Amino acid sequence: MKKMIVIVACALFLLTGYAYAEEADVILGQWYTDPEEKDAVVEIYIDNGLYSGKIVWLKNPKNDDDTEKVDKENPDEARRNDSLVGLTLVQGFSYKGKNKWAGGTIYDPENGKTYKCKMALKGDDLKVRGFIGISLLGRTTHWLRK
Numbered sequence: 001m002k003k004m005i006v007i008v009a010c011a012l013f014l015l016t017g018y019a020y021a022e023e024a025d026v027i028l029g030q031w032y033t034d035p036e037e038k039d040a041v042v043e044i045y046i047d048n049g050l051y052s053g054k055i056v057w058l059k060n061p062k063n064d065d066d067t068e069k070v071d072k073e074n075p076d077e078a079r080r081n082d083s084l085v086g087l088t089l090v091q092g093f094s095y096k097g098k099n100k101w102a103g104g105t106i107y108d109p110e111n112g113k114t115y116k117c118k119m120a121l122k123g124d125d126l127k128v129r130g131f132i133g134i135s136l137l138g139r140t141t142h143w144l145r146k
Helices: 002-027
Strands: 029-032 040-047 050-058 088-097 100-108 113-122 125-131 138-145
Antiparallel strands (some): 029 040, 125 138
């Protein structure tokens, strides 16, 4: 009887762990960073056990002079000619339960700064909050699943 209880307990533990991982992976996929304009898509993926996201599509990938849009504000001068398409925008997130991810950062290519970040998912609405120091001092954007 004890052996049967141990087997059932192990099975439940494994199933719970699988369900938790499946719940965490709901964030994977492609997201419009501006649901109204739909001018950029970020793909969230797993990188070394953590969640990250990179720009995979821009509505307007070129400047007015027909040159490719690049990461011109990057603090690393050697990276200022890197294309915005393919740029890692969010990285280092771990799942915290209840459709929340934290511990990561978000990079803003418009000013070249990196901020702490957390994300929360409700349906197809991903709340992405970048902040300095504490979450109270930040800005939230809403991403829409593509």
